[in-house]
Amino acid sequence: MASAPFKAQLTDLLNSMFAMDFLDEQFKELQMLEEASGPGFLTEVVTLFCGDAERIISQLDALLNEPAVDFGKVDANVHQLKGSSSSVGAKRVALVCIKFRNVCQENDKEGCIAALHEIRHEFDELRKKFQTMLQLEQQIQDLDSK
Amino acid sequence: MEIATQTQFHVLAVDDSSLERKLIEKLLKTSYQVFLYSVTTVDSGSKALEFLGLKEDQKSNASTFPYQKETKVNLIITDYCMPGMSGYDLLKKIKESSALRDIPVVILSSENVPSRVTRCLEEGAEAFFLKPLKFSDLARLEPHLSKSKNTPEKHNLFKSKTVMMKKRNKRKREEEHDEMHETVGVTGPKLKLTPSD
Numbered sequence: 304m305a306s307a308p309f310k311a312q313l314t315d316l317l318n319s320m321f322a323m324d325f326l327d328e329q330f331k332e333l334q335m336l337e338e339a340s341g342p343g344f345l346t347e348v349v350t351l352f353c354g355d356a357e358r359i360i361s362q363l364d365a366l367l368n369e370p371a372v373d374f375g376k377v378d379a380n381v382h383q384l385k386g387s388s389s390s391v392g393a394k395r396v397a398l399v400c401i402k403f404r405n406v407c408q409e410n411d412k413e414g415c416i417a418a419l420h421e422i423r424h425e426f427d428e429l430r431k432k433f434q435t436m437l438q439l440e441q442q443i444q445d446l447d448s449k
Numbered sequence: 450m451e452i453a454t455q456t457q458f459h460v461l462a463v464d465d466s467s468l469e470r471k472l473i474e475k476l477l478k479t480s481y482q483v484f485l486y487s488v489t490t491v492d493s494g495s496k497a498l499e500f501l502g503l504k505e506d507q508k509s510n511a512s513t514f515p516y517q518k519e520t521k522v523n524l525i526i527t528d529y530c531m532p533g534m535s536g537y538d539l540l541k542k543i544k545e546s547s548a549l550r551d552i553p554v555v556i557l558s559s560e561n562v563p564s565r566v567t568r569c570l571e572e573g574a575e576a577f578f579l580k581p582l583k584f585s586d587l588a589r590l591e592p593h594l595s596k597s598k599n600t601p602e603k604h605n606l607f608k609s610k611t612v613m614m615k616k617r618n619k620r621k622r623e624e625e626h627d628e629m630h631e632t633v634g635v636t637g638p639k640l641k642l643t644p645s646d
Contacts, residue, residue: 329581333472351468382530386559387468390581402505 306446313439316432325429330392337395341445349433352391356426367412377415378407384422395425400432462490463497463527463539464557473526473557473582480587489522493532494542497527503546522552524590526582528557529565537569544573555590557582 312321320326357379366377385400387393399422406414462473470490477488491497501522525543529536536556543549553575558565566577578586 332581332583336479340475344475348468348471351471355466355468382559383466386580387466389559390469390472447542 304447305449306443309439309442309446313436313443315438316439320432320436324368324398325432326392326395327394328392329389333392342440346437346440347392347436352387352393353433354398355387356430358383359387360423360426363422367416367419372410372412372415374407374410374415378404381407393429396422396429399425414428458523459487459489459521460524461497461522462488463492463494463536464490465492465526465528465531465532466624467488467492469528469557469580476582476584476587477526489624494527494531494536494539497525497539497544501543501549503542503549503561525554527554527556528580529556529569530560537565537572540572542568542575 317326321330333345333348339431363380366373366380381400381403385397385404388396388400399418403415403418403422406418460477462470463476464470464473470492474488474490490501498591508531525539527536527539536558540554540556543554545554550573554573556569556574557580558577559580561579569577576586576590
């Protein structure tokens, strides 16, 4: 089958994402939902998550650049991102969010800026992997439907 | 075309996050396979009350928006932390309403705060689940739901993961045939309300 090498690549990619904690058990629940209901769900969810995360990260950047930082708003945004990342199974991003909330609760601006930097890094890494995952899935689908 | 049956089960899901709404909707639709179901998602407590036919600022006995039969809801699942009206506030308003108080309400929260859990359960929530919601949570809900007079009691509401996986495998072999035989009292296409977001 023409899609076999892509399937192998996808399996390897997902296995490494699980092994390196980019993804956790929650992502497996989502995979099961997709298996039970048909293709498209994971793409939708991953896309929604990436959109949310980008928006929140920009907002956090703006909030931390204010002369007087509103830590309440910062916390609310990080809380949202933590929620989304937990729901999609993005373990590393969720963990950094927890760290972020801790420094935020201490009104530690420098700590928040450092945490935001780390979130941006983790999210960028994850997003690249998600993009590869979606591309591979699309290729597999295209080849299998022929 | 929509066909209503006696076993129709309608869930209202309330969450300000579009990602969460998508997940809850998918989870419900994948789990509830016995019934003709519908899932409505809204992004706020006030929209939920509007959908239920109750205006925020009205007391239940003075309501000029009586509870409509068409919008009958069998279960409400709401996020706790929402801007504006929280899930707890929504729960209170529902329980204060004579028209709505029998509808089971389930609270979802990303944080396990014991006082929060107690508060919600004392206010009449059927259950309090940590996000993200799982299949196993829905299975745990079932005994709470059969108490409600809104719920058809004879059928097994929730398919366990194992049953669902078996169904998936079977479905891969003979899709149409099995669906017709496994669903109970259902004919025609699935009823689906457009999410209001």
